[in-house]
Amino acid sequence: MLKKERHNIIMRQINLHNRVLSSDLVELLNVSEDTIRRDLQELADDNLLTKVHGGALSKSYQSTFDDSKVYAKDAKIGIAKKTASLIKDGMVILTGGGTTVIELAKQLPQHLHATFITISPLVAVELAKYEKIEVILIGGLFAKNSQISYGGHVISQLADIRADLCLMGTSALHTADGVTDTDWEINQLKKAMIASSKKTAILCISEKLGITLRLKVAGLENISYLVTELDADDDILKAYQAKDLQII
Known part of the structure; x- marks a missing residue:
């Protein structure tokens, strides 16, 4: 090669x-x-x-977040706009980090009155621009690579939360293997976030569908919504619809 x-x-x-x-x-x-x-x-x-x-x-993992480095930016903006329709006044929302969630934080309606709990300082900065959104940043050890809070202290705080909806990006999603990743600490965080929420939405560009990585986060039975840039009736998504996921 x-x-x-x-x-x-x-x-x-x-x-x-x-x-x-x-x-x-x-x-x-x-x-x-x-x-x-x-x-x-x-x-x-x-x-x-x-x-x-x-x-x-x-390169998107850097403190001076640079929009020009975002892969599939248009697709992620489309996902963000769709996901915003799931968020209603009065809800408590738990979010992870990542470029798709950051795009979501930029697409929320200005009048939204809600509470957002996040492990990502970059997401918190974007959410802080909204007058009626309360922002709670969970602190702990700071992962320089993924730029999120992690560790036992974070997981302990997550255990005390009962969010209405968890919004989470993913590295891979498969109909049989569910949500998977490669980083042990990230996996533990994601498991804790799902356990702390009534419902979970996975925000995922279509290129990440049908992929399985080393470590399992959760089966599809633990996920309520799948949000992609594709039309909900796209043939690629039929296998996920068969798993009782609500496709947005």
């Missing part, structure tokens, strides 16, 4: 999942660890990703 082809595959994995492990790339591309290390360094030198120990992150 040519280097350019490898780089294209690596960037697709980064864009879809926001992070990638070197070990997974070695298996996916059937090359040595040294080759992957060089590829990631070259892509980092070109400012296309952020190289970290054991893998790489999307």
